[in-house]
Amino acid sequence: MIVKQYGLVYKRIQEEDIELVRYWRNRPFIRNTMQFQEYITEEMQKEWFKKINNKYNYYFLIEHESKKIGLINCKDTNTERVAEGGIFIWDKAYWQTPIPALASLTMLEAIFEEFKSGDTSVITVLKDNPAALKFNQHIGYTIYYEDEKVYKLKLTLKDYFAKTYKLKKAAALLVGKEKSRIEIIAEPSDLLDDKINAYLLSKKS
């Protein structure tokens, strides 16, 4: 599956991508922002891929001008209308640019507006990462749980529409109307949720 919007391309990860992801996921500047902070071995990564290569988990490489710059995901979609999101950008040159924000907006638009496959998105943010907390609050996420280490936040459909309206308009101004349209390229398959398969079939007819 390939998704395109705002000049970025998202390609669902394949087995041949997992070593690249593992390399960056193990870098301390990424690992330290994650809940799971142990070093990930090649074997662990292979096991992980077996667990996530199904219709309930969607991990995409983020590409800008054919350069792979990070990973974005929507996982555990088997929970009733709720899915967990996550993103990391390993290319530091992009951290201060609007690109991480654009990637998050695209993933949410695909789930909430295109596939209509969920009503709530949840995320986990480490308490020592206030920039990530603020980033997500700007999209409309609100804290529903916290312990000494993490915040858990959720985004409802209502808050998503209320908070992202202006951001999406700004994104369109930034990249131009043509590039702001979401494009989804995929064939129906067993690796896709029923809602997504139905969406793809409806686009064909």
Added chain:
Amino acid sequence: MDIQEFIQRLENEFEDLPKGTLKPDTNYRDIPNWSSMHALIIIAFADAQFNVELTASDLRNANTIQDLYDVIKSKMQS
């Protein structure tokens, strides 16, 4: 609109930013907990408040609040 009024309006956009945080010479990327989302908020702010379309290169070339003010003002006049 002078720079002080511009700053007041911009601080309102950043919700929990304490009033008086921003100065004309503040590098806007040094705003506490700055993230890529703030860039979109600034673009939305310029569009909604001044009917000005900021480009990616406008943002790249602007470092301070004064720079942002200047580019928005010049686009309002053009």
